[in-house]
Amino acid sequence: MKINTNNVSLKISAGKISQLIHAPIPQIVFSGRSNVGKSSLINSLLNRKDLARVSSEPGKTITINFYNVDEKIYLVDLPGYGYAKRTNSDKMIWSNLVNGFFTQNENIDLVKLVIQLVDSRIGYTNDDLDMISFLNETDLPYIIVATKVDKLNKTQREESVTKLISNKILKQGTPIVLFSSQTKEGKDDIWREIFNHTDK
Numbered sequence: 001m002k003i004n005t006n007n008v009s010l011k012i013s014a015g016k017i018s019q020l021i022h023a024p025i026p027q028i029v030f031s032g033r034s035n036v037g038k039s040s041l042i043n044s045l046l047n048r049k050d051l052a053r054v055s056s057e058p059g060k061t062i063t064i065n066f067y068n069v070d071e072k073i074y075l076v077d078l079p080g081y082g083y084a085k086r087t088n089s090d091k092m093i094w095s096n097l098v099n100g101f102f103t104q105n106e107n108i109d110l111v112k113l114v115i116q117l118v119d120s121r122i123g124y125t126n127d128d129l130d131m132i133s134f135l136n137e138t139d140l141p142y143i144i145v146a147t148k149v150d151k152l153n154k155t156q157r158e159e160s161v162t163k164l165i166s167n168k169i170l171k172q173g174t175p176i177v178l179f180s181s182q183t184k185e186g187k188d189d190i191w192r193e194i195f196n197h198t199d200k
């Protein structure tokens, strides 16, 4: 696929299921806990600094944000989970919206790949494991992206990958990509995974 990643033509923030996108364009979904680096990854993929809001106040707005890239792909930024200060009612809004996206979405077949982000320094949190087991149930293809690897030395990187890859929760053969929004390491690999799942 030839795609101009600098041509990001629109952004839609969906706060309810009725606002999800119907256009017949493949969607790539970014999932992970609040603060893991979803918006930073989307900005890196699109060569932007501040297209997707990098939050100083995590978990503030609960919307699913769609970025239309060159009319060919939507990058879909799910609201983060696991934000400690979130109220119970906000947790309910989060789970209704995210559950709805996966289970009441008429256009779920447009989702070609889920990119599940995990903080390379922390490894899987309980919420990450819940999310991955939910993804296993949906049968959607996913990859793991380990974020913030610029903060690890060589030994720590190896330990982190070994720990992430050996967890039995992953479907067999699930790729793991190391990523840093600081150095852009891993960016090309992530685009390659996206194209692998969207090129027909």
Ligand code: GTP
Pocket (backbone or CB within 6 Å): 032, 033, 034, 035, 036, 037, 038, 039, 040, 041, 053, 054, 055, 056, 057, 058, 059, 060, 079, 080, 081, 147, 148, 149, 150, 151, 179, 180, 181, 182
């Ligand atoms: P929510 O929108 O709250 O769900 O968070 P998010 O997953 O979109 O995280 P965001 O991209 O806003 O990043 C959170 C914080 O981590 C910001 O301060 C970023 O600058 C920082 N950060 C993100 N990616 C990296 C990375 O690769 N390396 C380092 N060192 N910091 C990063």
Ligand code: MG
Pocket (backbone or CB within 6 Å): 038, 039, 040, 053, 054, 055
């Ligand atoms: Mg964000």
